Amino acid sequence: MKKYEVFFQCSLLLFFLWSSILFASAQEGPVPKVFQNESAGQNLEKDYYFPAGSRFVTNIPTPSQFFNHQIGHSHTRYDQIVDYFKILEQRSGRIKIDTIGRTWEGRPLIVLKASSPDNIRNSEQIRQQHIETINKAKENRIVSNETQPALVFLGFSVHGNETSAAEASILTAYYLAAAEDPVVATSLAKGIFFIDPVRNPDGYDRYVNWVNANAAFPPNGSPLDREHNEVWPGGRTNHYWFDLNRDWINQVNPESKARVSYFQHWLPHFQGDFHEMGAASSFFFEPTKTDAQESPLVPKSTYQLNQKLATYYAKALDEIGSFYFTKEQFDNINPTYGSTYPDHVGSLGILFEQASPRGLFQKTSNGDLTYPFAIRNHFRIALASITASIDHRTTLLENQLRFFQSAFELAQKDPVKGYLVDLKYNNNTAAHFKELLARHQIRYLTNNRDRKVDGKDFEKGTSIIIPTAQANYRLVKVIFDETKTYVDSVFYDGSGNSIAYLYGFSYASLKQGVDNGESDQSSAINPHAIALTRSNYAYLVDWRQEGAAWLLSQLLQRGILVKSASSPFELSDQGRTIGFDYGSLLIPIQGQPISADELFDLLQKLNKRGNITIASASTGYSGKGIDLGSSGFKSLAPQNALLLTGNGISAYEAGEVWYTFERQLEQPILRLNLDQFSRVNLEEYQVLVLASGEYTGLSSAAIERIRAWVKNGGTLIAFGRTGQWLAGQKIASFQFLDGRSDSVVPKEEKPTKTKERFDYASAQGREGTKRIGGTYFNTEIDRTHPIGYGYTQKTKPVYRNHTLFVELGDQAYNNVAIYSKSPLLNGYASAENQKSITGTASIIVENSGNGRIVYFVDDPLFRGISFGNARSFFNAVLLGQVLQSGIRR
Known part of the structure; x- marks a missing residue:
């Protein structure tokens, strides 16, 4: 007898005892039938999840x-x-597991x-x-491959607390591994199906451990119950509290890097992206x-393919009596989701959203919402995706080519024939950018001559060219997106896509051919800093190097004496000025x-490890x-x-x-709960x-205590809405422009508005504007301001997702960054x-006693990829201490 069978049989008494108690309790309370019927011997797999008449081989254990x-x-x-997936691989010749990477916490990422x-x-x-075959299409040679299997990716639970999707992946894997059905056999012969069971294992386990530890017995459907209200920061995000469904383009986290590399390795024809949404909803599938x-x-x-496949999803949910909606709420504008990234790289991506019980069951305005119900909907949609992909295999293949x-x-x-990008002073960020391009299969070239384009200088050897004439033309246009006009004014998430702005590089569009470069992808992923030479006097580091902040942090942590220049200077080193x-x-x-030797x-170690140039000085005379x-x-x-953490604080920004x-x-940071x-x-x-x-x-x-600490010399750094809180507590004196929803101007001081009437149905679009x-x-x-040290350009793009309009501060020398004239970029x-935003503040410093408050109206660390804005944050952390409290006006 197999070990799992022994364990299973030994657990039967406890299993049925729990069922009996649950059933007895159900007689006194409204526990859903999907739980009550278990005591009567109901097998959810056979009687609820799987299609009627399903038969399976007996040598593979069922999930239960x-x-x-x-x-x-x-x-x-x-x-x-x-x-369990390993058991399926061992028992079935239909299954093979790929390990594609690991999470921040070391969990394996499997497909x-x-x-x-x-196959x-x-x-x-x-x-x-x-x-x-795809490469031939890139060369304008379409070659049909009638025997090509459909390559179908099914990705589940990228948001860790959307767990019904992961449970559905288990049923899907078992069904494909064990079903004795000629239709399934035909599908397996004509397709390869990739099941990514949990795209965010760290967040998933954080949530699962919470909900299992707090599950009510018997299940409690009240939305107020502890089971349905996980503690901050919740399981949606990964280890560092990043939303991995916003990281497909950005490529900051190891989960995303592994996933996009695997995606590009296979270039599937279809990807389904399985999510959950609010409990009061039903089920969403595309079209948007x-x-x-x-x-x-x-x-x-x-x-148009979305429209065709939608009929399969409608049929699947109609058959089990589940309600659904399409063409609402969600959009396909932003390419950084698991459902939209495929659309921009030759595949078909489709979003699936199931109402979430956030536990075993929850009472909603639509009735009782149970965990099995949510799982079954996702499972049936997964099967429908398989059927639809096989039925439309030829169309999917042709569409991709x-x-x-x-x-x-x-x-x-x-x-625009290409984009010329200046990477000078940015060795490490340049390496990240080039790795991102390579992972997305975007070709780039070395710029082999000095150029001046749009008034900007680009030196040979320190700049690259990204031609638009390449297979992933569309991704290039996403990265350098400059769209400013849209048909609609309501978006599910951001409408701006240009991550080039986040890197902080200077770049320009080329209107002529770009054939005078050579491939750079294999030889210069990581530009090297100049080797360090010994000095008996002093060493110098140009702060314009984006690795300088890291170097300074390392030195200060080791107790090394370091000084920062408040003015520019020139010095000779090895015959160079x-x-x-x-x-x-x-x-x-x-x-x-x-010692000098130490x-x-x-x-020397930091020079190599940080890839940062350190100059040797033999004289103090500049x-x-x-x-x-x-x-x-x-x-x-x-x-x-x-760093303060806890309820009411943005977990994204804290992360x-x-x-x-x-x-x-x-550098260590203490994360302290409120x-x-x-x-x-x-x-x-x-x-x-x-x-924020x-x-x-x-x-x-x-x-x-905070107020006194600042006055005593502390540096307080605040993001977004926190500026309002500081002003309300009289810790700071920031002023917010009247007339905005986020304004803090007292109601009695606001001018009387003209009363108007609009059609009720126009509210969403009108308010969206x-x-x-x-x-x-x-x-x-x-x-010239310490918070602005190191920038090589007078302008700095920022990403904004709020309507806080902040007036310039009274301390004129401390209005570090303001919105420019005609500020809209993308x-x-x-x-x-x-x-309203023109001329308002983006970064303000306010001196208070011997300390200072640095207010970033806009998130300077947005999604971990805002390298250009992170520089000002590093300045606030490390150089805020040099701000002169005597400078007021």
Whole structure:
């Protein structure tokens, strides 16, 4: 007898005892029948989930046999799913598992392939033939491959607390591995089905452990029950509290990097993206709203396929009596989702959203919503996706080939022939950008001559060219998106897509051919810094290098004496005249806690590890600007940082801060829950970071402690809505423009508005124009201000997803960044909002006693990819201490 069978049988008494208690309790309370009937011997797999008449081989354990609970009566942990999939691989010749990477917390990222035994054995050959066919299409040679299996990706639970999708993946995997059905056999012969059971294992297990530990017995349907209200930050996000369904383009997290690499390795024809939504909803599948909510870069034929496949989903849900909706709420504008990224790279992506019980069951306005019900809907949609993909296999294949063929036709019509990108001073960010391009299969070239385009200088060897004439033309246009006009004004998420703005690079469009470069993808992924030479006097670091902040943090953590330049200067090194900008670092030999030899060894290691150029100085006399002994060099002290976390605070932004400290600065940060604030000794910390949110959990005594700490020399860094809270508590004096929904101007001070009447049905569109859901704007930054040190351009793009309009501060020298004239760069913003934002503040510093408050109106660490804005955040953390409290006006 097999081990799992022994365990299963030994658990039967407990299993039926629980069922009996549950059934007895049900007589007294409204427990749904899907739980009550278990005591009568109901088998959910046979009687509820699987299509009527389904038969299965007996040598493969069913999910309930393996897990010792029926799917839907408990939440299955990720490690259990992995173990079960391994059993399927061992017992079935239809199954093969690929491990494609690991999460931040070390969990394996697996994908189960299901197909006929022949296809499984020959899967690599099938993949190579598939890629070869696509490559021919890229060369304008369409070659039909009638034997090509459909490649179907099914991705579940990218949001960790949307668990019914993961449970459905278990049923789908078992069904494909064990079903004795000629229709299934035909599907397996004509397709390879890739099941990605949990796309966010870290967040998934965080939620599953919560809900299992807090599950009511018997199930409690009240939305107020603890089971349905997980604690902050929740399981939606990954380890660093990132939303992985916003990371397909950005490629910040290991889960996304592994997934996109695997996607590009196979280039499937179809990808289903399985989610959950609010409990009061039903089920959503595409199509989305037509025209206005579709990406202009995606061929119409792709969206027409949505219409064809929708009939399969409608039929699947009609058969089991489930309600659904289409053409509402969700859009296809933003390409960074698991359902929209495929559309932009030649596949068909479709979104599925199931109402979530957030537990075993929840009472809703639509009646009782049970976990098994949600699982069954997702499972039946997965089967419908398989059937639809096989039925439309030829159409999917042809659509993909035409997609890549048409890319070159579009590029030929495009007046922009390429993008010239300046990577000088940005070795590490350049490496990330080039790796991103390579992972998305985007070709780039080395710029082999000095150029001046649109008034910008691009040096040979430190800039690259990304031609538009390539197979992934559409992704290139996404990265450098400059769209400003849209048919609609209501978006599910952001309308601006241009991540080039987030990198902070200077770039220009090329209107001529770009054939004078050579491929750069294999030889220069990571530009190297100049090797360090020994000095007996001092070492210097130009602050314009984006790795300089990391280097400074490492040195300060080791107690090394470092100074920052308040003015530019020039010095000679090895016969070269080198210019050093505002903020540049001086590391003297004298006065250090370690010897000159130890200092050199340390700097040499950091030079190599951080890929940052460190210059050697043999004299303190500068050819231009301040000398090394000038008081214009300010000594820097270590900056211990504290981040407040908990209810009311944006987990996304708090996670970005945490990630930035640990993964970019490599500096510890204390994450402190609001309810523990009274226990911390603030005097041990020099920096306090408040992500956007409400801090109502802080007592008046705590607020007074913060106020006194700032006046005593602390640096308080605030994001977004927190500026309003600071102003309301009189910690800061920020002013917000009247007339906005986020305004803090008292109601009695607001001018009387003219009363109007509008059609009720027009409310959504009319109110949508008032929002800024995710748009890029241009700001002008003061490069002479310590918060602006290191920037090489006078302008700095920011990403904005709110309507906070902040007046310039009274301390004129501390209005660090303001919105420029004609600020809109990419994305939707009404004419009124564009007018309102012009000339308002993006970064303000307010001195308070011996300390200062640095207010980032816009998130400087947006989704971990805002390298250009992160520089100002690093300045606030490390250089905020040099701000002169005496400068007021």
